[in-house]
Amino acid sequence: MDPIALLIIAIVLLVILVIGAALLFGGLRTSMMFTVRTQENVIVERFGKFKRVAKPGLNFKTPFIDSLTRPISLRIQQLEVNIESKTKDNVFVTVPVAVQYVIQESQVVDAYYRLSNPEAQIRSYVFDTVRSALSGLGLDEAFESKDDIARSVESTLSARMQEFGFNIVNTLVQDISPDQRVRDSMNSINAAQRDRVAAQSLAEADKIKRVTQAEAEAESKRLQGVGVAAQRKAIAEGIAEQYEMLRRVGIENSAEQLLLMTQYFDTMQDVARNGRSNVLFLPSNPGTVGSMGEEIRTAMLQAAASQEASQEADRQDQAGRASAAARRAAQQQG
Incomplete structure (x- = not known):
């Protein structure tokens, strides 16, 4: 074969190969093959009509005839x-x-x-x-x-x-x-409600505190009264025992005055020990002390006489009420 003819054939084949490669790896490839990403689908349309749904991976379509929609997530x-x-x-x-x-x-x-x-x-x-x-x-x-x-x-x-x-x-x-103004108003209302609740709680706590204090003070006063009564009873019993003891040993006429003087000096000693003053004036001669004892004795006798008179008046009053009741009963029977 003529060398020139062989050269022309080789050139034609080379041109065909170049065009084929360009079509295969260029526009033709992109028009034939496409990929779909994971968690996506692509719709393939042919002349605007639905053809199929392309799944994730490598897919093929007919070049120049089929078209693709946007990926659907x-x-x-x-x-x-x-x-x-x-x-x-x-x-x-x-x-x-x-x-x-x-x-x-x-x-x-x-x-x-x-x-x-x-x-x-x-x-x-x-x-x-x-x-x-x-x-x-x-x-x-x-x-x-x-x-x-x-x-x-x-x-x-x-x-x-x-x-x-x-x-x-x-x-x-x-x-x-x-709106911001509505939110501010709501916050003000909530703050006012919380302040009211707090004030009520504080007032209730103060009430409980005051009641507890009053109950404690009342109990303290009651116990103090019981203690004072027991103390007076013990003193009275002690005085009675001392008076009886003095009477048994033959000191009967001056026993009362002796006991009064003993209580007087005990009282002065207690005042000197527990009082706030540093100076205490006491009578120094026996006559004054004796007259003081006489005054104490007289006051005690007067108190006893007053008590007896009060008891006598109560008896007379009860007798008068009984007599009046008897007269009314007699009148009703008559």
Whole structure:
């Protein structure tokens, strides 16, 4: 064969190989093969019509005929929705709601084709449910019913969105935030209530303290009276024993004066020992001491006479009442 013809054939084959390699590893490769990441699906369309769902890994498609949609995530996604609404008592509040949803692998086609803007439609359902719930609740009730509102939103979304391929995993009402002035007023009210409770507790504690002190003082006075009575009884019994002892030994006429003087000096000794004064004036001559004893004796005799007169008056009064009762009885019988 002519060398020139062989050279031309070799050049043509080389050009064909270069073009084939360029098509295979360039645009042709990208138009034939594609990869799908884990936890993602891709829809393959042929002339705009659904063909199949491409799973994770290496996939093939017909060049220039098939087209691919954007990757559809199968992971749990979260949508943040901030809702401003009014409660039953006309307080405007902001409620941030977090909606967690996922697309099941078997529902990828419905999730892609049935809703044009899934996030906007989820927001609409959340707005409608939260505003309906808040319109029947006061501000305090809304704070207490935060979990109930979240469950209501979750149940509503689950029923509505599942037919479109979206499964609601969880719905979280993160907070209920009224206006700053309303929050300040609520804090003032709570502070006033706590101050009132604290004042009542302090007053109750002071009452218990005062009652306990009064009971302790009353008990102390009672025990003190019992002690004084026992002391006086012991003194009286001691004096009686001493007087009887002196009478038995023959000191009968001056026994009373002797006992009085003994008590007098005992009293002076106690005053000198326990008194606060450093100086104590006492009579120095026996006559004065004797007259003092006479005065004490006279006072005791007068007290005894007064007691006897009082007893005699009581007896006469009782006799007069008995006589009057007898006269009335006689008159009634007559």
